[in-house]
Amino acid sequence: MTLETRSTCPYCGVGCGVIIESQGSEITGVRGDPDHPANFGRLCTKGSTLHLTASATVTRQTRLLQPMQRLVRAEAPTAVTWDTALDNAAGKFAQVIRDHGPDSVGFYVSGQLLTEDYYVFNKLAKGLIGTNNVDTNSRLCMSSAVAGYKQTLGADAPPACYDDLKHADCLFIVGSNTAWAHPILFRRIEDAKAANPALKIIVADPRRTDTVEIADLFLPIQPGTDVMLFNGMLHLMLWEGWIDAKYIAAHTNGFDALKATVRECTPDKVAQVCGIPKEDLLEAARLFATSPATLSLYCQGLNQSSSGTAKNAALINLHLATAQIGRAGAGPFSLTGQPNAMGGREVGGLANLLSAHRDLANPDHRAEVAALWGVPSVPEKPGKTAVEMFQAAADGEIRALWIACTNPAQSMPDQATVRRALERAEFVVVQEAFATTATCAFADLLLPATTWGEKEGTVTNSERRISRVRPAVPAPGEARNDWSIAVAFAHRLERQLGRAFTLFPYETAESVWNEHRESTRGRDLDITGLSYAMLETAGPQQWPLKEGESTGRVRLYEDGVFPTPDGRARFVDTVYKPVAEAREARYPFSLNTGRLRDQWHGMSRTGTVGRLFGHVSEPVVQMNAQDMARRQIREGDLVHLTSKRGSIMLPARASAEVGLSQAFVAMHWGEEYLSGCSSNGTRLAGINALTTPAYCPTSKQPELKHTPVKILKA
Template sequence: MTTETRSTCPYCGVGCGVVIASRDGQITGVRGDPEHPANFGRLCTKGSTLHLTATPEVTRQTRLLQPMQRAARGAAPQPLGWDAALDSAAARFASVITAHGPDAVGFYLSGQLLTEDYYVFNKLAKGLIGTNNLDTNSRLCMSSAVAGYKQTLGADAPPTCYDDLQHTECLFIVGSNTAWAHPILFRRIEDAKRANPALQIVVVDPRRTDTCEIADLHLALLPGTDVMLFHGMLHLMLREGWTQPAYIAAHTSGFDALAALVRECTPERVAAVCGIAQDALLQATRLFATSPATLSLYCMGMNQSSSGTAKNAALINLHLATAQIGRHGAGPFSLTGQPNAMGGREVGGLSNLLPAHRDLANAAHRAEVAAFWGVEQIPAQPGKSAIEMFEAAADGEIRALWIACTNPAQSMPDQATVRRALQRAEFVVVQEAFAGTATCAFADLLLPATTWGEKEGTVTNSERRISRVRAAVPPSGMARHDWHIAADFACRLAERLGRGAALFPYTTPESVWNEHRETTRGRDLDITGMDYAMLEAAPQQWPLPAGATQGRPRLYEDGRFATTDGRARFVAAPYQAVAEPRDDHYPFSLNTGRLRDQWHGMSRTGTLGRLFGHVPEPVVQMHAQDMARHRLADGDLVHVSSRRGSIVVPVVASADLGASQAFIAMHWGPEYLGGRSSTGMALAGVNALTTPQHCPVSKQPELKHTAVKILKAELPWSLLAMAWLPDGEALQARAQLRALADALPFVSCVPFGATGNGTGHTGVLLRAADRAAPDSALLAQIEQVLGLSGLDTLRYADPRRGQRRAVRLQRDGATAHVVGVLLAGDTRAEAWLRALLQDRLPAQDFGRQLLSFQAKAPAGVQSRGKIVCSCFGVSESAIRDRLGQCSGSGAQRLAALQGALQCGTNCGSCVPELKRMVRATAALA
């Protein structure tokens, strides 16, 4: 019998409700929850495939299923029981604390933890141990938004809600590719535009992303110049009389200092600094200031900056100056990157925060929390933020690290320092659901945690809405809930330290949540009117104090803000250039960001080959003119180097970027992209390049800008190997292939999938390059891993020329299909052989070509190209072919396309790209 369980998606901060189907303790399906107010039943490509990441085959390959311990660094981890694991951890932490003090340990957590998990860890570090060295990967994501809200409005509280999209007349999207990063929210934007064609949408972004497809105006400003843009807009507002002096006088303070600062930000200067036209600047300013209701949406382009807090504050300044706040359809709305970064902020899960939006620097707040927890004091010494924590560990100041539900060996900037920290720390605990993350390789102790479908608790989304997370199936293996692991460890540590034994009495996640709820009494996020029973009935927004029956969708409607005098604060922060400007040695601005179908380090999404159809492999994008100037062609390998490291990656031209700009997706870490430098140093993915320079207020690093140089890699010998493998073998095969090819200068190893690939099989693709052909034994080992060593494999070898080729055919009745191929030394036949394999085209008529591996595709073999629609497996070539048969307006062509191929009719994530293809086809007609 199938059981259905309502829960919440574990990906972005939109907070979509899901309904999980399960049978006999296994998740069998997922669909959007039609009653959840965040998504009303819709799911994106990632959410709609969640059940496929939880199959027994995937779980056996990917999950950490029991505690594991290494006897020594570099040794294989060995299993042990929970009591032994936690006793060992408690003994090691107690030893470090006793010998070196509480600040010799640090906790690095995740915006994917549940609120209950966060709360216990926070109490463990700041209450029991007495260190504020607790930070999360939200420091890389949302800390600038936190600081910006607090500086201006007085509290970390987005004042708007999703429903405001239906009421706004001007939508101002800044530094957010909403179409890819928050797809279901983008569906609501599309709905709003259809319902109100007069809605004006402005997108501010250096790249022309899919979000720009819906824009009436795109400001392609130069990277890092947002503060100058916003100051220039305020300059024009003052000049044109578009501010609201009465509102400013009644509800704000500090405007005169800001007005004086922006006096020099003339349209001429702003246009020169930002690289935009003065007319476009004036148009954007007019729309923002004079619209009946302006709503701004912003995310990582604003936050991941050495001026992140200033950017956030400068945008909020515009809302305050024009009274575009505290009413339907208006206000500054920061979009949360992770599913529960907001919940972590609520419980004080950063090194400078305390529960319920209290500040560590505030002595009264410290005293309140100490009294509530029943501890002597909360230490006044500021904790280390994420960057500072790993720098301190690299320097030997922090000796023990506890890492939960995050992968700093992939996601942190300046990977050389991060890896030095993980290697130097005396004791590293990794509490994780997935065994294959890069960070797991550095752990002395691995603790298996539950994950989506198994967890119980709560999360808070971008609009301050708290939802229940419910377990549909029991924990896998010996996995435990994160809050339970932390509480059990805390009790054992308390016994060794001789204090705090009664601090962790929790038996259920609800008991943790109830204590958290009481910390909020009288605070701006008061939730004392909520309980689990209310949340079981429906998600709720805060604040919802005792006595209230529902939360408040909008804040500051009465013009009173969460400051001591009730007035909002204008912040006069001068424009500062990026921390690492381009120069003659590093002439390109590297940007990083999300892909449509992937999530973070891909520990979950990376298990599904079908999610690699849209962007199949790591690449660096460049402007076509820059490529021509450097004599680069699509697919050429290049060294991308910064002052901290270098990687090798293929290059492709992109019309989405300006000159002297480059883009690499944030997801490509060492699990997928590797190799070794000429000095033997392991290459660690995109974050080998990025800078640890950060905003002085929020401590958020500038992941959106790194100065790099891009030079052609002289690696004439190349390798392509790919095969279909049973699902239960694919992940292990990828790990083996990466290990085998690790000594080469360039290695990329990814899964793939395609419609018609055969039930129960996943594709594995290895790409590598070197200065000369490696030993033939290496190629033989690669063939063996991919199943190309049997008698059913055609083979050719020319050692003198460094060439080797192999292809395996599998017969299905009278039809033969290619199921594995290796091309070494000459990979020109890749395009058509890859099409034969990936699309499972009949191959029996191509015997001569298969043996010769000729570069030209045989008649009848055509690559389908990338997959545009992941839901229905619709390829780029199929869409172009169908569009060639369509006529009429753009809307009519799109409708005909969707009627014929179904693309864009399910989750809708591909619709912006479909519209772009429709427009391009119409222009050629």
């Protein structure tokens, strides 16, 4: 008999609802959930092949099915019982903490964990151990969006929703290949354009991606020049009288300082820095400011930058200056990369955040969280963010690392440093569903985790909508749910550290959820009214949803009141700064990295489905045809792609998407497909052998979108 289970797609932040079909312990099919408000039954190529990634054959070939341990690094890991594995982990962590203090350990988790998993890891680090060294691959994904929202609007809260697409008169898509990275959302953009042909779509991106196909106006800006573009648009809005002076006066602070900065951003200067015609700049400013409702959609092109926070803030400045916010079809809407980067932010699972959007730097917030958890205090010292954490491990400062549901040996920039960190750390725990990730090879202890189709909890998508994730089949082998692994470890560590009572009394994912939602009481994301029972009966809901309310809030700031001390939004004085590492004579190309349509992250899941290679079958470097001709590189020739940190070799492909002196390589290909080496000969894999660890000073998000490289025929 076929059973049907409603759940959520585990890939991107669109957060599509799925119906899983299963027979016994086998997932046999998947289809879109027609009742889910994110997708109304649609799925993209990745979502619609999910069942193929969960077959018995794939499970046997790819999954980690029992705890594995190695006591000597040169030896292969051997199977151990859960009790042995967790006892050893707790003993080792306790010893490191006793000998070197709480900040000598670190947890690196994932935007693909569920909210309940994230909550437990955050409490484990900050509440039990007393370190803020818990960060996540969401640092590589959304931390600039977080900082941009907080600086301007006062809270990390996307104010718009998917439904706004059909109310918008102008869409401004910046640094986002929505057509590939958020395919089902792009279907809604196509629907909106079909229903309203007068809808104007502007796309700004260094690459002419598939998303550009739908644009009325394309701005092929030079890499990293977004702040100059936005400031230049504001310059023209001021000159032409397109700003909304009444809204600015009634609802904002700080406009005068910004006015002085954008005065310098003349059309001539913007045209020269961004590499776009002045007429197109003027048209973009006009459409943005004068359309009845303008919605911006943006993603990693803004976030993965050494100016990530400034880029986000400069774009939000435009919305505030023109009152394009707090109305149907208007607002700055950051698209989430991962399925639950939002949930991780909500529980405070980053090195500088606390539960329910509280700030680590705020003593009142620390005291509130300590009281909620029943601990004397929460440590004040900011934790290490992703790049800092691996640098600290490479330097010997962090000695024990716990990595859950992510693959930093492939996905972090400057792979040589990350691999050095994993080798130098005294003890590395990798909690993973898949045995095939590059990071598994560095583990002293491998802990098998459940994954999509097997686990239970919640996720939050880009539009603040919380959906349930439900198990359709039993966990394979000895795999356990991520939150329960963290709880079982915490119980042992509590005993090791001599704690008399447990901070982790959870028996179910729902009990973790209930503690999390209580922690949001009175906060901007208050979900005290949102129980599992309500999600069961009323379906996915947007936050906030307070106790006593029956639905969540579709759109924020409709009353013009912002979650700042005086209720007013804040313009940020965004001064343009170029990319961290400029192109130069020895490294004359700007390397950009990003997603393909049919692959996901390090391919541990999508790489098991043959048909997903039909779109792009192998890693290549995309180059402009003129650059190839000038260097006598022909289609398919192997080239060495080299940065200051490493070198990889791969075929060249001419692409009309890529501008002169630019190159693009997809982020997905790892060890089996794309090997390389560091400048001192260490073996590396994938494009992050080359990328820079330079990061935004505010968000600490690394600049994965720009690395200077040279390209030489092999």
